[in-house]
Amino acid sequence: SFGSRSILRVISDNGDLHDYAVELNATNFDAVLRETPATYAVVEFFAHWCPACRNYKPHYEKVARLFNGPDAVHPGHVLMTRVDCASKINTKLCDKFSVGHYPMLFWGPPPKFVAGSWDPKQEKSELHVIDDGRTADRLLNWINKQMGSSYGLEDEKFENEHYSSNVSDVGQIARAVYDVEEATATAFDIILEHKMIKSETRASLIKFLQFLVAHHPSRRCRKGSADVLVNFDELFPSNSLENKQEENDGKDELGSFHICGKDVPRGYWMFCRGSKNETRGFSCGLWVVLHSLSVRIVDGESQFAFKAICDFVHNFFICEECRQHFYDMCSSVSSPFNKSRDFALWLWTAHNKVNERLMKEEESLGTGDPKFPKMIWPPKQLCPTCIRSRNQRNNEIDWDQDEVFKFLISYYGNTLVSLYKDKGFLDNDGIDSALEDLVASTNALVVPVGAALAIAAASCAFGALACYWRSQQKSRKYFHQLHSLKNI
Ligand SMILES: Cc1cc2nc3c(=O)[nH]c(=O)nc-3n(C[C@H](O)[C@H](O)[C@H](O)COP(=O)(O)OP(=O)(O)OC[C@H]3O[C@@H](n4cnc5c(N)ncnc54)[C@H](O)[C@@H]3O)c2cc1C
Numbered sequence: 001s002f003g004s005r006s007i008l009r010v011i012s013d014n015g016d017l018h019d020y021a022v023e024l025n026a027t028n029f030d031a032v033l034r035e036t037p038a039t040y041a042v043v044e045f046f047a048h049w050c051p052a053c054r055n056y057k058p059h060y061e062k063v064a065r066l067f068n069g070p071d072a073v074h075p076g077h078v079l080m081t082r083v084d085c086a087s088k089i090n091t092k093l094c095d096k097f098s099v100g101h102y103p104m105l106f107w108g109p110p111p112k113f114v115a116g117s118w119d120p121k122q123e124k125s126e127l128h129v130i131d132d133g134r135t136a137d138r139l140l141n142w143i144n145k146q147m148g149s150s151y152g153l154e155d156e157k158f159e160n161e162h163y164s165s166n167v168s169d170v171g172q173i174a175r176a177v178y179d180v181e182e183a184t185a186t187a188f189d190i191i192l193e194h195k196m197i198k199s200e201t202r203a204s205l206i207k208f209l210q211f212l213v214a215h216h217p218s219r220r221c222r223k224g225s226a227d228v229l230v231n232f233d234e235l236f237p238s239n240s241l242e243n244k245q246e247e248n249d250g251k252d253e254l255g256s257f258h259i260c261g262k263d264v265p266r267g268y269w270m271f272c273r274g275s276k277n278e279t280r281g282f283s284c285g286l287w288v289v290l291h292s293l294s295v296r297i298v299d300g301e302s303q304f305a306f307k308a309i310c311d312f313v314h315n316f317f318i319c320e321e322c323r324q325h326f327y328d329m330c331s332s333v334s335s336p337f338n339k340s341r342d343f344a345l346w347l348w349t350a351h352n353k354v355n356e357r358l359m360k361e362e363e364s365l366g367t368g369d370p371k372f373p374k375m376i377w378p379p380k381q382l383c384p385t386c387i388r389s390r391n392q393r394n395n396e397i398d399w400d401q402d403e404v405f406k407f408l409i410s411y412y413g414n415t416l417v418s419l420y421k422d423k424g425f426l427d428n429d430g431i432d433s434a435l436e437d438l439v440a441s442t443n444a445l446v447v448p449v450g451a452a453l454a455i456a457a458a459s460c461a462f463g464a465l466a467c468y469w470r471s472q473q474k475s476r477k478y479f480h481q482l483h484s485l486k487n488i
Pocket residue numbers: 272279280281283284285286287288291313321322323325326347348349350351352354355358369372373374377378
Protein backbone atom coordinates (compact mmCIF):
# COMPACT_ATOMS: atom_id res chain seq x y z
CA SER A 1 0.00 0.00 0.00
CA PHE A 2 1.27 3.41 -0.88
CA GLY A 3 1.70 6.00 1.82
CA SER A 4 1.94 9.68 1.14
CA ARG A 5 5.66 9.64 1.68
CA SER A 6 6.34 6.97 -0.89
CA ILE A 7 4.07 8.74 -3.32
CA LEU A 8 5.90 11.98 -2.96
CA ARG A 9 9.16 10.12 -3.38
CA VAL A 10 8.09 8.29 -6.51
CA ILE A 11 7.00 11.53 -8.02
CA SER A 12 10.10 13.41 -7.06
CA ASP A 13 12.44 10.66 -8.24
CA ASN A 14 11.23 10.97 -11.80
CA GLY A 15 13.36 13.87 -12.95
CA ASP A 16 11.67 16.53 -15.02
CA LEU A 17 9.03 14.22 -16.40
CA HIS A 18 7.30 13.84 -13.08
CA ASP A 19 3.91 15.01 -12.02
CA TYR A 20 3.85 17.34 -9.10
CA ALA A 21 0.26 16.71 -8.11
CA VAL A 22 -0.12 13.76 -5.78
CA GLU A 23 -2.25 10.97 -7.24
CA LEU A 24 -4.68 9.74 -4.60
CA ASN A 25 -7.03 6.79 -4.57
CA ALA A 26 -9.62 5.32 -2.23
CA THR A 27 -6.98 3.50 -0.17
CA ASN A 28 -4.67 6.41 0.58
CA PHE A 29 -7.02 9.40 0.27
CA ASP A 30 -7.79 9.75 3.98
CA ALA A 31 -4.26 8.98 5.22
CA VAL A 32 -2.55 11.46 2.93
CA LEU A 33 -4.99 14.27 3.63
CA ARG A 34 -4.99 13.62 7.36
CA GLU A 35 -1.23 13.72 7.60
CA THR A 36 -0.17 16.41 5.18
CA PRO A 37 1.56 19.42 6.75
CA ALA A 38 -0.21 21.70 4.23
CA THR A 39 -2.81 24.21 5.41
CA TYR A 40 -5.09 23.73 2.39
CA ALA A 41 -5.66 21.05 -0.21
CA VAL A 42 -6.93 21.07 -3.77
CA VAL A 43 -8.44 17.80 -4.99
CA GLU A 44 -9.01 17.42 -8.71
CA PHE A 45 -11.48 14.69 -9.62
CA PHE A 46 -10.88 13.66 -13.23
CA ALA A 47 -11.13 10.69 -15.57
CA HIS A 48 -8.13 9.49 -17.50
CA TRP A 49 -10.16 9.02 -20.68
CA CYS A 50 -11.53 12.58 -20.63
CA PRO A 51 -9.85 14.78 -23.30
CA ALA A 52 -10.68 17.99 -21.42
CA CYS A 53 -8.89 16.59 -18.35
CA ARG A 54 -5.82 15.73 -20.41
CA ASN A 55 -5.73 19.24 -21.77
CA TYR A 56 -6.21 20.67 -18.31
CA LYS A 57 -3.37 18.67 -16.80
CA PRO A 58 -0.48 21.01 -17.81
CA HIS A 59 -2.37 23.93 -16.23
CA TYR A 60 -2.91 22.05 -13.00
CA GLU A 61 0.70 20.86 -12.93
CA LYS A 62 1.98 24.40 -13.42
CA VAL A 63 0.28 25.38 -10.17
CA ALA A 64 1.17 22.12 -8.37
CA ARG A 65 4.86 22.78 -9.10
CA LEU A 66 4.69 25.81 -6.82
CA PHE A 67 3.39 23.90 -3.82
CA ASN A 68 4.35 20.20 -4.01
CA GLY A 69 7.63 18.32 -3.80
CA PRO A 70 11.16 18.94 -2.56
CA ASP A 71 11.75 21.97 -4.78
CA ALA A 72 8.42 23.64 -4.14
CA VAL A 73 8.68 27.39 -4.15
CA HIS A 74 5.94 27.77 -1.55
CA PRO A 75 5.94 24.52 0.39
CA GLY A 76 3.59 23.62 3.19
CA HIS A 77 0.69 25.86 2.15
CA VAL A 78 -1.34 23.90 -0.37
CA LEU A 79 -1.29 20.19 -1.22
CA MET A 80 -2.31 19.66 -4.84
CA THR A 81 -3.83 16.23 -5.49
CA ARG A 82 -5.88 14.35 -8.06
CA VAL A 83 -8.21 11.35 -8.07
CA ASP A 84 -8.99 9.34 -11.20
CA CYS A 85 -12.72 8.66 -11.03
CA ALA A 86 -12.50 6.31 -14.04
CA SER A 87 -10.57 3.90 -11.89
CA LYS A 88 -13.00 1.40 -10.35
CA ILE A 89 -11.44 1.57 -6.95
CA ASN A 90 -12.42 5.25 -6.71
CA THR A 91 -16.07 5.02 -7.74
CA LYS A 92 -17.45 5.32 -4.20
CA LEU A 93 -15.03 8.10 -3.31
CA CYS A 94 -16.08 10.18 -6.34
CA ASP A 95 -19.74 9.51 -5.57
CA LYS A 96 -19.29 10.80 -2.04
CA PHE A 97 -18.14 14.11 -3.47
CA SER A 98 -21.02 14.18 -5.97
CA VAL A 99 -18.59 14.53 -8.86
CA GLY A 100 -20.85 15.59 -11.74
CA HIS A 101 -18.33 16.68 -14.37
CA TYR A 102 -14.65 16.30 -15.18
CA PRO A 103 -12.42 17.86 -14.11
CA MET A 104 -14.04 19.01 -10.89
CA LEU A 105 -11.88 20.79 -8.33
CA PHE A 106 -12.40 21.12 -4.58
CA TRP A 107 -10.70 23.35 -2.05
CA GLY A 108 -10.57 23.09 1.72
CA PRO A 109 -8.52 22.31 4.83
CA PRO A 110 -7.10 18.80 4.33
CA PRO A 111 -8.73 17.23 7.43
CA LYS A 112 -12.16 18.26 6.11
CA PHE A 113 -11.69 15.90 3.17
CA VAL A 114 -10.99 12.97 5.47
CA ALA A 115 -14.00 10.66 5.56
CA GLY A 116 -15.71 13.67 4.04
CA SER A 117 -18.37 14.19 1.43
CA TRP A 118 -19.91 17.02 -0.55
CA ASP A 119 -23.40 17.60 -1.75
CA PRO A 120 -24.45 20.54 -3.97
CA LYS A 121 -27.50 21.07 -1.75
CA GLN A 122 -25.40 21.24 1.38
CA GLU A 123 -25.65 24.75 2.77
CA LYS A 124 -22.62 24.98 4.97
CA SER A 125 -19.39 23.23 4.13
CA GLU A 126 -15.74 24.05 4.56
CA LEU A 127 -15.12 22.36 1.22
CA HIS A 128 -15.64 24.56 -1.81
CA VAL A 129 -15.90 23.79 -5.49
CA ILE A 130 -13.35 25.84 -7.40
CA ASP A 131 -15.52 27.46 -10.01
CA ASP A 132 -12.89 29.49 -11.80
CA GLY A 133 -9.78 27.41 -12.32
CA ARG A 134 -9.84 26.65 -16.03
CA THR A 135 -6.30 27.86 -16.68
CA ALA A 136 -3.22 27.89 -14.49
CA ASP A 137 -3.51 31.67 -14.12
CA ARG A 138 -7.13 31.56 -13.08
CA LEU A 139 -6.59 28.70 -10.67
CA LEU A 140 -3.72 30.50 -8.97
CA ASN A 141 -5.76 33.71 -8.80
CA TRP A 142 -8.57 31.78 -7.15
CA ILE A 143 -6.13 30.33 -4.61
CA ASN A 144 -4.57 33.76 -3.98
CA LYS A 145 -8.00 35.21 -3.24
CA GLN A 146 -8.72 32.48 -0.69
CA MET A 147 -5.38 32.83 1.03
CA GLY A 148 -4.81 36.55 0.69
CA SER A 149 -1.51 35.67 -0.98
CA SER A 150 0.20 36.90 -4.12
CA TYR A 151 1.82 33.79 -5.53
CA GLY A 152 2.85 33.98 -9.17
CA LEU A 153 3.36 31.21 -11.71
CA GLU A 154 6.86 32.47 -12.41
CA ASP A 155 7.96 32.56 -8.75
CA GLU A 156 11.59 31.49 -8.40
CA LYS A 157 12.88 28.37 -6.71
CA PHE A 158 13.72 28.68 -3.04
CA GLU A 159 12.71 32.28 -2.73
CA ASN A 160 10.87 31.54 0.45
CA GLU A 161 9.77 35.04 1.10
CA HIS A 162 6.74 33.74 2.94
CA TYR A 163 9.00 31.88 5.33
CA SER A 164 9.76 34.63 7.73
CA SER A 165 12.58 33.96 10.12
CA ASN A 166 10.60 35.65 12.81
CA VAL A 167 12.66 34.72 15.84
CA SER A 168 10.17 36.17 18.29
CA ASP A 169 7.44 33.75 17.26
CA VAL A 170 7.62 30.85 19.71
CA GLY A 171 4.86 29.06 17.80
CA GLN A 172 7.13 28.52 14.76
CA ILE A 173 8.64 25.48 16.47
CA ALA A 174 5.29 23.70 16.16
CA ARG A 175 6.06 23.33 12.43
CA ALA A 176 9.23 21.43 13.38
CA VAL A 177 7.13 18.46 14.31
CA TYR A 178 7.29 17.43 10.66
CA ASP A 179 11.03 18.02 10.63
CA VAL A 180 11.80 15.75 13.56
CA GLU A 181 10.15 12.91 11.67
CA GLU A 182 11.84 13.85 8.42
CA ALA A 183 15.24 14.19 10.10
CA THR A 184 14.87 10.81 11.80
CA ALA A 185 13.91 9.15 8.51
CA THR A 186 16.73 10.94 6.68
CA ALA A 187 19.31 9.95 9.32
CA PHE A 188 18.33 6.33 8.92
CA ASP A 189 18.31 6.55 5.10
CA ILE A 190 21.84 7.98 5.22
CA ILE A 191 23.01 5.21 7.54
CA LEU A 192 21.74 2.58 5.12
CA GLU A 193 22.84 4.31 1.95
CA HIS A 194 26.35 4.79 3.27
CA LYS A 195 26.50 1.30 4.79
CA MET A 196 27.45 2.73 8.14
CA ILE A 197 26.34 -0.19 10.30
CA LYS A 198 29.53 -2.04 11.06
CA SER A 199 30.54 -4.31 13.89
CA GLU A 200 32.09 -1.35 15.71
CA THR A 201 29.06 0.95 15.26
CA ARG A 202 26.29 -1.57 15.94
CA ALA A 203 26.06 -1.05 19.68
CA SER A 204 25.91 2.69 19.25
CA LEU A 205 22.96 2.44 16.84
CA ILE A 206 21.14 0.05 19.15
CA LYS A 207 21.60 2.46 22.03
CA PHE A 208 20.28 5.37 20.00
CA LEU A 209 17.30 3.31 18.82
CA GLN A 210 16.46 2.50 22.43
CA PHE A 211 16.55 6.18 23.16
CA LEU A 212 14.21 6.88 20.23
CA VAL A 213 11.80 4.13 21.26
CA ALA A 214 11.42 5.63 24.69
CA HIS A 215 11.52 9.36 23.96
CA HIS A 216 11.05 10.34 20.33
CA PRO A 217 8.30 12.95 20.25
CA SER A 218 6.58 11.17 17.36
CA ARG A 219 4.64 8.05 18.18
CA ARG A 220 5.23 6.50 14.77
CA CYS A 221 8.99 7.09 15.00
CA ARG A 222 8.93 5.39 18.41
CA LYS A 223 7.08 2.49 16.91
CA GLY A 224 9.32 2.29 13.82
CA SER A 225 12.45 2.40 15.99
CA ALA A 226 11.03 -0.40 18.13
CA ASP A 227 10.38 -2.45 15.00
CA VAL A 228 13.96 -1.98 13.85
CA LEU A 229 15.28 -2.81 17.30
CA VAL A 230 13.22 -5.97 17.56
CA ASN A 231 14.36 -7.15 14.12
CA PHE A 232 17.87 -5.81 14.47
CA ASP A 233 19.78 -9.07 14.34
CA GLU A 234 17.88 -10.29 11.32
CA LEU A 235 18.28 -7.05 9.48
CA PHE A 236 21.90 -6.56 10.39
CA PRO A 237 23.48 -9.90 11.29
CA SER A 238 26.68 -9.13 13.10
CA ASN A 239 28.84 -11.72 11.35
CA SER A 240 28.08 -10.70 7.79
CA LEU A 241 27.19 -7.04 8.14
CA GLU A 242 29.53 -5.52 5.62
CA ASN A 243 28.93 -8.31 3.12
CA LYS A 244 25.20 -8.13 3.39
CA GLN A 245 25.12 -4.40 2.91
CA GLU A 246 27.62 -4.69 0.05
CA GLU A 247 25.76 -7.44 -1.77
CA ASN A 248 22.39 -5.85 -1.55
CA ASP A 249 23.44 -2.34 -2.19
CA GLY A 250 20.88 -1.18 0.34
CA LYS A 251 18.01 -2.18 -1.92
CA ASP A 252 16.54 -5.13 -0.06
CA GLU A 253 14.70 -5.14 3.22
CA LEU A 254 17.35 -2.86 4.72
CA GLY A 255 16.63 -0.20 2.17
CA SER A 256 12.89 -0.46 2.53
CA PHE A 257 12.79 0.06 6.27
CA HIS A 258 10.88 3.21 7.12
CA ILE A 259 11.85 4.13 10.61
CA CYS A 260 8.94 6.51 11.10
CA GLY A 261 6.53 4.49 8.99
CA LYS A 262 5.69 4.67 5.32
CA ASP A 263 3.08 7.33 5.75
CA VAL A 264 5.21 10.09 7.19
CA PRO A 265 4.41 13.11 5.08
CA ARG A 266 7.47 14.68 3.57
CA GLY A 267 7.03 18.33 4.17
CA TYR A 268 10.53 18.73 2.78
CA TRP A 269 11.49 20.74 5.83
CA MET A 270 9.00 23.11 7.33
CA PHE A 271 10.62 24.83 10.30
CA CYS A 272 14.09 23.95 8.98
CA ARG A 273 13.58 25.07 5.41
CA GLY A 274 16.18 27.59 4.33
CA SER A 275 15.60 30.59 2.15
CA LYS A 276 18.31 29.21 -0.11
CA ASN A 277 18.69 25.64 -1.25
CA GLU A 278 20.81 23.42 0.99
CA THR A 279 21.46 25.87 3.79
CA ARG A 280 19.43 24.25 6.58
CA GLY A 281 17.33 21.09 6.26
CA PHE A 282 18.75 17.91 7.74
CA SER A 283 21.36 19.35 10.10
CA CYS A 284 18.80 21.75 11.56
CA GLY A 285 16.31 18.87 11.83
CA LEU A 286 18.86 16.74 13.62
CA TRP A 287 19.50 19.46 16.22
CA VAL A 288 15.76 19.68 16.83
CA VAL A 289 15.58 15.89 17.26
CA LEU A 290 18.44 15.96 19.78
CA HIS A 291 17.00 18.86 21.80
CA SER A 292 13.53 17.36 21.79
CA LEU A 293 14.98 14.10 23.12
CA SER A 294 16.99 15.90 25.78
CA VAL A 295 13.93 17.50 27.35
CA ARG A 296 12.01 14.22 27.55
CA ILE A 297 14.30 12.17 29.75
CA VAL A 298 14.24 11.70 33.52
CA ASP A 299 17.24 12.24 35.77
CA GLY A 300 18.34 8.59 35.79
CA GLU A 301 18.62 8.55 32.02
CA SER A 302 20.89 11.57 31.66
CA GLN A 303 24.20 9.78 31.27
CA PHE A 304 22.72 7.19 28.94
CA ALA A 305 21.22 9.98 26.84
CA PHE A 306 24.55 11.82 26.73
CA LYS A 307 26.40 8.69 25.59
CA ALA A 308 23.71 7.74 23.09
CA ILE A 309 23.79 11.17 21.44
CA CYS A 310 27.58 11.57 21.49
CA ASP A 311 28.15 8.12 20.00
CA PHE A 312 25.39 8.56 17.44
CA VAL A 313 26.80 11.84 16.16
CA HIS A 314 30.30 10.40 16.19
CA ASN A 315 29.40 7.27 14.24
CA PHE A 316 26.55 8.35 12.02
CA PHE A 317 26.58 12.07 11.32
CA ILE A 318 28.19 12.22 7.95
CA CYS A 319 29.59 15.77 8.25
CA GLU A 320 33.20 15.13 9.24
CA GLU A 321 33.90 18.56 10.73
CA CYS A 322 30.65 18.53 12.69
CA ARG A 323 31.17 15.14 14.25
CA GLN A 324 34.77 15.92 15.13
CA HIS A 325 33.84 19.19 16.84
CA PHE A 326 30.96 17.56 18.61
CA TYR A 327 33.12 14.64 19.69
CA ASP A 328 35.65 17.06 21.18
CA MET A 329 32.88 18.68 23.21
CA CYS A 330 31.67 15.25 24.36
CA SER A 331 35.18 14.21 25.32
CA SER A 332 35.72 17.28 27.44
CA VAL A 333 32.91 16.29 29.83
CA SER A 334 34.68 14.94 32.90
CA SER A 335 31.96 13.71 35.23
CA PRO A 336 28.79 11.74 34.46
CA PHE A 337 25.44 13.52 34.21
CA ASN A 338 22.99 12.83 37.02
CA LYS A 339 20.31 15.37 36.20
CA SER A 340 18.26 15.71 33.03
CA ARG A 341 18.49 19.48 33.52
CA ASP A 342 22.28 19.39 33.34
CA PHE A 343 22.25 17.32 30.19
CA ALA A 344 19.66 19.51 28.41
CA LEU A 345 21.69 22.60 29.33
CA TRP A 346 24.93 20.95 28.20
CA LEU A 347 23.41 20.25 24.78
CA TRP A 348 22.10 23.81 24.58
CA THR A 349 25.57 25.16 25.41
CA ALA A 350 27.24 22.83 22.91
CA HIS A 351 24.84 24.04 20.21
CA ASN A 352 25.61 27.65 21.10
CA LYS A 353 29.34 26.94 20.82
CA VAL A 354 28.73 25.63 17.30
CA ASN A 355 26.60 28.69 16.54
CA GLU A 356 29.30 31.00 17.77
CA ARG A 357 31.94 29.40 15.58
CA LEU A 358 29.68 29.36 12.54
CA MET A 359 28.59 32.96 13.07
CA LYS A 360 32.17 34.03 12.34
CA GLU A 361 32.74 31.56 9.54
CA GLU A 362 29.51 32.34 7.73
CA GLU A 363 30.09 36.04 8.05
CA SER A 364 33.55 35.89 6.54
CA LEU A 365 32.70 33.35 3.83
CA GLY A 366 29.16 34.48 3.05
CA THR A 367 27.93 30.88 3.22
CA GLY A 368 25.09 31.33 5.72
CA ASP A 369 21.42 31.66 5.03
CA PRO A 370 20.67 35.40 4.89
CA LYS A 371 17.24 34.89 6.43
CA PHE A 372 18.50 32.63 9.20
CA PRO A 373 21.75 34.08 10.49
CA LYS A 374 23.45 32.17 13.31
CA MET A 375 22.94 33.63 16.74
CA ILE A 376 23.50 32.89 20.39
CA TRP A 377 20.20 31.33 21.29
CA PRO A 378 17.54 31.90 22.58
CA PRO A 379 17.36 35.60 21.70
CA LYS A 380 15.56 37.93 24.09
CA GLN A 381 12.50 38.07 21.83
CA LEU A 382 12.01 34.32 22.27
CA CYS A 383 12.74 34.09 25.96
CA PRO A 384 12.80 37.45 27.73
CA THR A 385 13.57 35.93 31.12
CA CYS A 386 16.50 33.76 29.96
CA ILE A 387 19.01 36.61 29.76
CA ARG A 388 19.88 38.35 33.03
CA SER A 389 22.28 40.82 31.50
CA ARG A 390 24.70 41.29 28.65
CA ASN A 391 28.21 42.63 29.11
CA GLN A 392 28.47 45.65 26.82
CA ARG A 393 32.23 45.29 26.39
CA ASN A 394 32.61 41.65 25.32
CA ASN A 395 28.95 40.91 24.58
CA GLU A 396 29.00 37.99 27.00
CA ILE A 397 25.61 36.94 28.30
CA ASP A 398 24.74 36.18 31.89
CA TRP A 399 22.10 33.47 31.48
CA ASP A 400 19.48 32.56 34.03
CA GLN A 401 19.90 28.82 33.52
CA ASP A 402 16.74 27.89 35.41
CA GLU A 403 14.78 30.05 33.00
CA VAL A 404 16.64 28.60 30.00
CA PHE A 405 15.83 25.08 31.15
CA LYS A 406 12.17 25.99 31.66
CA PHE A 407 12.11 27.50 28.21
CA LEU A 408 13.77 24.47 26.57
CA ILE A 409 11.22 22.18 28.22
CA SER A 410 8.26 24.12 26.96
CA TYR A 411 9.73 24.94 23.51
CA TYR A 412 11.00 21.47 22.59
CA GLY A 413 8.40 19.71 24.75
CA ASN A 414 4.79 20.79 24.47
CA THR A 415 5.04 23.58 21.92
CA LEU A 416 6.87 21.33 19.47
CA VAL A 417 4.08 18.77 19.47
CA SER A 418 1.15 21.16 19.74
CA LEU A 419 0.25 20.98 16.03
CA TYR A 420 0.15 17.23 15.96
CA LYS A 421 -1.72 16.74 19.19
CA ASP A 422 -5.12 16.85 17.51
CA LYS A 423 -3.95 14.31 14.99
CA GLY A 424 -2.99 11.86 17.69
CA PHE A 425 0.39 11.06 16.15
CA LEU A 426 2.51 12.44 18.88
CA ASP A 427 0.74 11.76 22.10
CA ASN A 428 3.24 11.89 24.83
CA ASP A 429 2.44 8.67 26.54
CA GLY A 430 6.00 7.47 26.04
CA ILE A 431 6.95 4.02 27.00
CA ASP A 432 3.51 2.51 27.42
CA SER A 433 2.30 3.26 23.94
CA ALA A 434 5.61 2.23 22.40
CA LEU A 435 5.27 -1.07 24.17
CA GLU A 436 1.67 -1.50 23.11
CA ASP A 437 2.64 -0.77 19.54
CA LEU A 438 5.52 -3.12 19.73
CA VAL A 439 3.48 -5.99 21.01
CA ALA A 440 0.75 -5.30 18.49
CA SER A 441 3.11 -5.07 15.57
CA THR A 442 5.22 -8.12 16.29
CA ASN A 443 2.77 -10.39 18.09
CA ALA A 444 5.59 -11.52 20.29
CA LEU A 445 8.08 -9.40 22.03
CA VAL A 446 11.20 -10.99 20.65
CA VAL A 447 14.39 -9.09 21.05
CA PRO A 448 17.33 -10.29 19.02
CA VAL A 449 20.39 -11.50 20.83
CA GLY A 450 22.67 -8.61 19.99
CA ALA A 451 20.08 -5.99 20.75
CA ALA A 452 19.10 -7.80 23.91
CA LEU A 453 22.64 -7.83 25.13
CA ALA A 454 22.95 -4.14 24.54
CA ILE A 455 19.68 -3.53 26.29
CA ALA A 456 20.69 -5.69 29.21
CA ALA A 457 23.96 -3.82 29.40
CA ALA A 458 22.09 -0.56 29.70
CA SER A 459 21.04 0.09 33.22
CA CYS A 460 17.42 -0.31 34.19
CA ALA A 461 17.59 3.32 35.09
CA PHE A 462 17.22 3.96 31.39
CA GLY A 463 13.59 3.19 31.74
CA ALA A 464 10.84 0.69 32.01
CA LEU A 465 11.14 -0.28 28.38
CA ALA A 466 14.69 -1.53 28.70
CA CYS A 467 13.79 -3.38 31.88
CA TYR A 468 10.78 -4.92 30.25
CA TRP A 469 12.85 -6.14 27.35
CA ARG A 470 15.48 -7.34 29.68
CA SER A 471 13.02 -9.39 31.69
CA GLN A 472 11.41 -10.72 28.53
CA GLN A 473 14.81 -11.65 27.34
CA LYS A 474 15.43 -13.76 30.40
CA SER A 475 12.21 -15.65 29.83
CA ARG A 476 12.87 -16.41 26.19
CA LYS A 477 13.93 -20.00 25.91
CA TYR A 478 14.39 -22.11 22.83
CA PHE A 479 14.69 -19.53 20.08
CA HIS A 480 17.19 -17.67 22.08
CA GLN A 481 19.27 -20.60 23.12
CA LEU A 482 19.22 -22.00 19.62
CA HIS A 483 20.34 -18.70 18.23
CA SER A 484 23.09 -18.33 20.82
CA LEU A 485 24.29 -21.86 20.14
CA LYS A 486 24.41 -21.13 16.45
CA ASN A 487 26.48 -18.06 17.13
CA ILE A 488 28.94 -20.01 19.21
C1 LIG B 1 25.51 17.74 16.28
C2 LIG B 1 25.79 18.78 15.20
C3 LIG B 1 27.04 19.37 15.11
C4 LIG B 1 27.31 20.31 14.11
N1 LIG B 1 28.56 20.85 14.00
C5 LIG B 1 28.85 21.68 12.97
C6 LIG B 1 30.18 22.18 12.77
O1 LIG B 1 31.07 21.88 13.54
N2 LIG B 1 30.41 22.97 11.68
C7 LIG B 1 29.41 23.30 10.79
O2 LIG B 1 29.66 23.99 9.82
N3 LIG B 1 28.14 22.88 10.99
C8 LIG B 1 27.84 22.07 12.04
N4 LIG B 1 26.57 21.60 12.20
C9 LIG B 1 25.49 22.17 11.37
C10 LIG B 1 25.04 23.51 11.94
O3 LIG B 1 25.06 23.52 13.34
C11 LIG B 1 23.61 23.89 11.52
O4 LIG B 1 22.76 22.80 11.78
C12 LIG B 1 23.45 24.28 10.07
O5 LIG B 1 24.35 25.29 9.73
C13 LIG B 1 22.01 24.82 9.83
O6 LIG B 1 21.78 25.93 10.68
P1 LIG B 1 20.38 26.53 11.06
O7 LIG B 1 20.38 27.97 10.80
O8 LIG B 1 19.30 25.76 10.41
O9 LIG B 1 20.26 26.37 12.65
P2 LIG B 1 20.74 25.20 13.55
O10 LIG B 1 22.00 25.58 14.24
O11 LIG B 1 20.73 23.94 12.80
O12 LIG B 1 19.61 25.14 14.67
C14 LIG B 1 18.32 24.65 14.42
C15 LIG B 1 17.34 25.39 15.30
O13 LIG B 1 17.65 25.11 16.66
C16 LIG B 1 17.39 26.26 17.48
N5 LIG B 1 18.63 26.56 18.20
C17 LIG B 1 19.67 27.32 17.82
N6 LIG B 1 20.61 27.32 18.76
C18 LIG B 1 20.15 26.55 19.77
C19 LIG B 1 20.67 26.18 21.04
N7 LIG B 1 21.83 26.63 21.49
N8 LIG B 1 19.92 25.35 21.82
C20 LIG B 1 18.74 24.92 21.43
N9 LIG B 1 18.19 25.26 20.24
C21 LIG B 1 18.88 26.06 19.42
C22 LIG B 1 16.96 27.37 16.56
O14 LIG B 1 15.56 27.42 16.56
C23 LIG B 1 17.44 26.91 15.19
O15 LIG B 1 16.65 27.38 14.15
C24 LIG B 1 26.28 20.68 13.20
C25 LIG B 1 25.01 20.09 13.30
C26 LIG B 1 24.75 19.13 14.29
C27 LIG B 1 23.39 18.49 14.38
